[in-house]
Ligand SMILES: Nc1ncnc2c1ncn2[C@@H]1O[C@H](COP(=O)(O)OP(=O)(O)OP(=O)(O)O)[C@@H](O)[C@H]1O
């Protein structure tokens with residue numbers, strides 16, 4: 217078996233009395249989509265935040281290609297190749313899609329302290345950004361302000377921003393939320409095409425999408441991984457059916 | 467706005483030149499009006515009005531500095547008088563020691579003072595850059611009201627330091643008996659001095675535009691609009707802000723050096739919080755984050771000060787009303803009224 221790209225080792229996090237992450241260890245391997253499912257408030261977003269660096273775990277370590285991340289800032293982790301999308305999309309509304317995505321390209325090239333060359337005519341910046349945008353099927357919207365985009369398009373821009381980092385791993389927090397069946401189907405297809413290039417840790421409530429996309433599934437309940445396995449195993453796990461799939465499985 | 471262009475199949479609709487924007491045209495218009503007014507006043511033998519135009523250019527330059535932090539970087543500094551005043555004191559102290567041929571600060575071993583403007587400007591840039599770095603490094607750990615209060619507190623510290631430093635006049639300030647010089651130019655000629663002020667203002671505007679269109683500006687804009695997005699995209703927001711804050715302080719510092727030379731005097735009033743407020747008012751009047759906003763704001767401010775100030779002691783009341791109107795009804799300031807909403811390329 218190949219080495220995991222991303223590995224969590226014994227992560228633990230409490231907010232006061234609330235134990236939001238309990239001894240979570242899981243990994244993400246090359247070429248796979250690893251889905252993380254669980255009921256509302258299970259601690260999925262909290263887990264992503266700890267991987268990305270916006271929250272500090274109380275205990276445990278995160279490794280990206282064997283490199284420990286705990287002492288690194290959000291920006292440093294991003295430059296190392298952690299791409300992230302937010303549950304509630306977080307973009308610069310007045311700026312065009314292109315400019316939102318270009319900042320990431322700028323970061324990987326390690327050069328935000330350039331004061332002279334206009335970005336508009338900087339092909340080194342524009343072209344990789346456009347490629348990321350086109351990968352998400354948004355080429356025709358590159359010059360549109362984010363504030364003029366539909367909800368679904370914003371989700372795609374978020375993924376494009378993450379792709380601009382040439383990520384080694386993608387962390388996607390409910391990318392299908394609020395998309396409607398058509399949008400979900402489209403994004404599912406895009407993600408399916410993506411996973412051969414970059415492994416994805418996918419949080420998703422849309423179980424159709426999860427069962428179609430995921431190579432492995434981990435189930436998080438009250439901050440704890442209660443089940444883990446491939447789609448088939450999870451579908452038939454009685455514990456999971458009771459704790460989470462209960463209402464959907466019937 | 468680009469729906470037509472985006473059908474162009476080539477690499478990007480974003481590549482290539484855009485036509486002159488309305489904002490650029492208005493910016494040039496303001497510059498031309500100011501230059502024309504100064505030249506006309508000079509020909510009419512009215513040095514008072516030439517100096518008034520210089521004052522506008524200088525105050526605008528101070529505003530261009532603040533606008534980089536406040537407008538483009540979203541850092542509401544209420545302490546920019548610190549840089550304005552320090553720039554002024556650099557010019558004053560340099561002239562003071564050049565006048566009596568003594569070493570700087572009276573410390574033997576230090577070089578003598580200088581009355582050469584380029585030397586004084588570079589010194590003002592350097593000193594203000596260092597001070598802005600120190601203030602910014604500490605203050606940028608905070609945001610919102612705390613940032614406003616911390617920058618104000620630093621400026622007040624420097625103010626009281628100047629008041630209590632007797633060597634350079636303390637509370638009474640320091641006169642500059644002979645205007646600092648620039649080889650080959652008669653800086654005492656009001657029109658020549660105005661030209662210098664205008665040239666520096668033009669340079670600052672040009673550079674600001676260049677920076678804001680470059681990668682640094684893209685990062686700074688993102689730091690203002692969505693800091694989380696910038697960090698998630700892999701760029702550390704705080705150093706970007708700090709760099710903008712430092713440059714901002716440097717520009718305002720050069721304006722201070724010119725201001726001291728214009729008045730032949732530098733005193734603690736240049737460091738007071740009133741002055742910080744005044745620079746901020748100019749930026750807000752003209753349009754926060756608009757390249758030529760500070761110029762528009764400075765023209766409006768100095769005109770009101772001169773015209774209304776001649777009529778009534780309470781002109782600041784009217785200024786207050788205008789400011790209130792701008793904040794309530796014209797969020798883009800004068801530039802917003804003239805050039806419409808802000809647009810990002
Ligand atoms: N910064 C915080 N401070 C205190 N409590 C928090 C914080 N962030 C999250 N929580 C709590 O931690 C728990 C887990 O939240 P989290 O957002 O990770 O859930 P989730 O699994 O992503 O849920 P959802 O499916 O609704 O997005 C919740 O009870 C939430 O209220």
Ligand SMILES: [Mg+2]
Nearest residue numbers: 260261262303
């Ligand atoms: Mg969540």
